[in-house]
Amino acid sequence: MKKHLAALAAVLALNACGSVTSLKPAQGQSLPVAPYGATATPTPTELLTPDNQARPQRSEDLLRKSESRRGDDFDLPPPN
Template identity: 50%
Template sequence: MMRIALTLAAMLALTACGARAPLEPAAGSSLPPAAHGTQESADVEQLLELPALAAPERSVELRRRSEEREDDPFDLPPE
């Protein structure tokens, strides 16, 4: 029973470690310089955004029926 209480207390303490303030550069450092061809540098929120290629949307295309597979020239048996 004591082990469960200690585990719950540790989990509660870990959840309290989350960031509550917006992210800012560490003291004595600054954000990266502006990209070539832009006038102003990106802020923290823009730097944290993932480009579409890094997190593409998932295609959930379902198959309605079985389809024959095309011949794959690279599907070779082991030597």
């Protein structure tokens, strides 16, 4: 019983640590300047959203059966 109560207390304590308010810069600070070539300064949400290069999509090209590889034109033997 005490273990269940301790686990419940730990879960409630961890739940209270989360914040659901929007992100804002610290008081007296401002957002970073706009990147070179950008027309506006990005919002905190835009800064926290990873782009496609940071999180590439999974390739859905799965092999269904064994297939021989095609020749690689750049796989050359070392020069003598």
